[in-house]
Amino acid sequence: MPRSVVITLILLLVGPLARAADVPALVGVDWLTANLDRPDLTVLDIQEPKDFARFHVPGAVNAPYGRWRTGAKDPAGPSMLPPVERLEELIGGLGIDNERTVVIVATGRGASDLAAAARVFWTFKVLGHGPVAVLDGGLVAWAEAKERLESGTSTPRAATYQASPNAELMLTADGTKALFDAGSGFVDARSEGEFVGLFTGGKEERPGTIPGSRHLPHDWVAEGGSARLRSADTLKALFEARGIPTEGEQVHFCHSGNRAALTWFAAYALLGNDKARLYDGSTMEWARRPDLPLEQHIRLCGPGESC
Numbered sequence: 001m002p003r004s005v006v007i008t009l010i011l012l013l014v015g016p017l018a019r020a021a022d023v024p025a026l027v028g029v030d031w032l033t034a035n036l037d038r039p040d041l042t043v044l045d046i047q048e049p050k051d052f053a054r055f056h057v058p059g060a061v062n063a064p065y066g067r068w069r070t071g072a073k074d075p076a077g078p079s080m081l082p083p084v085e086r087l088e089e090l091i092g093g094l095g096i097d098n099e100r101t102v103v104i105v106a107t108g109r110g111a112s113d114l115a116a117a118a119r120v121f122w123t124f125k126v127l128g129h130g131p132v133a134v135l136d137g138g139l140v141a142w143a144e145a146k147e148r149l150e151s152g153t154s155t156p157r158a159a160t161y162q163a164s165p166n167a168e169l170m171l172t173a174d175g176t177k178a179l180f181d182a183g184s185g186f187v188d189a190r191s192e193g194e195f196v197g198l199f200t201g202g203k204e205e206r207p208g209t210i211p212g213s214r215h216l217p218h219d220w221v222a223e224g225g226s227a228r229l230r231s232a233d234t235l236k237a238l239f240e241a242r243g244i245p246t247e248g249e250q251v252h253f254c255h256s257g258n259r260a261a262l263t264w265f266a267a268y269a270l271l272g273n274d275k276a277r278l279y280d281g282s283t284m285e286w287a288r289r290p291d292l293p294l295e296q297h298i299r300l301c302g303p304g305e306s307c
Contacts, residue, residue: 108138
């Protein structure tokens with residue numbers, strides 16, 4: 001009996017829960033190589049289409065990162081989680097149904113690429129999807145391992161995808177304020193200049209950070225700023241060194257919910273804190289509302305002012 005038929009029969013017997021259980025949140029090249037022929041697996045490449053057409057993991061489908069966030073003219077504002085119905089259409093159009101195992105592959109040029117993959121991982125978790133993972137190191141790691149690359153494009157056979165949204169992971173500004181009032185921990189994943197209030201992401205945004213936040217730049221959780229995540233033991237030590245608990249209610253934020261996706265992923269997926277949350281709007285939303293608190297560690301003085 002052909003190997004692919006045997007695998008299919010096994011998967012039908014063990015069911016979707018067992019399939020989800022055997023997929024770690026962060027997978028390496030070796031894992032993906034060993035599982036690439038699984039009939040229930042979809043490799044989701046988030047490169048731009050022209051880059052995907054040049055090189056990608058064999059059999060991958062493509063949906064560039066920008067499609068996983070709202071655009072500048074969207075009623076919800078830019079860089080936010082798109083409406084659930086739009087995401088269902090996007091995912092189904094990629095041939096992904098609710099039972100498929102999804103491995104997300106970014107280019108892998110650095111920590112921000114890994115953060116983009118983590119953000120898409122978060123999106124699937126918000127939608128209630130079970131078996132989903134991120135490829136550590138992205139396509140760069142795949143190529144460095146001298147694994148086979150594929151070129152060109154293809155049109156996946158559409159599937160039906162129906163989300164079961166996880167409301168606990170979908171934080172609004174008001175929901176974030178409620179957690180702040182309740183004493184939850186906050187983690188600022190931006191640069192030090194943004195954290196202390198030297199500069200902001202936009203003219204309408206007040207400088208500073210959410211009061212009491214701990215600072216953990218997103219690229220610190222990656223090895224040397226690369227697209228490879230540090231080990232769980234190193235991450236635990238890093239969190240402790242920054243005064244960040246590895247359990248309990250915790251909100252991760254940055255400017256637009258991209259960089260913080262990586263620190264959230266480290267806490268949620270690697271350190272096992274299922275109460276860690278990502279604030280989608282982050283300071284792009286929070287700092288524009290004068291009713292929400294901010295603290296500025298360094299106050300900038302204008303001409304003629306004394307600090």
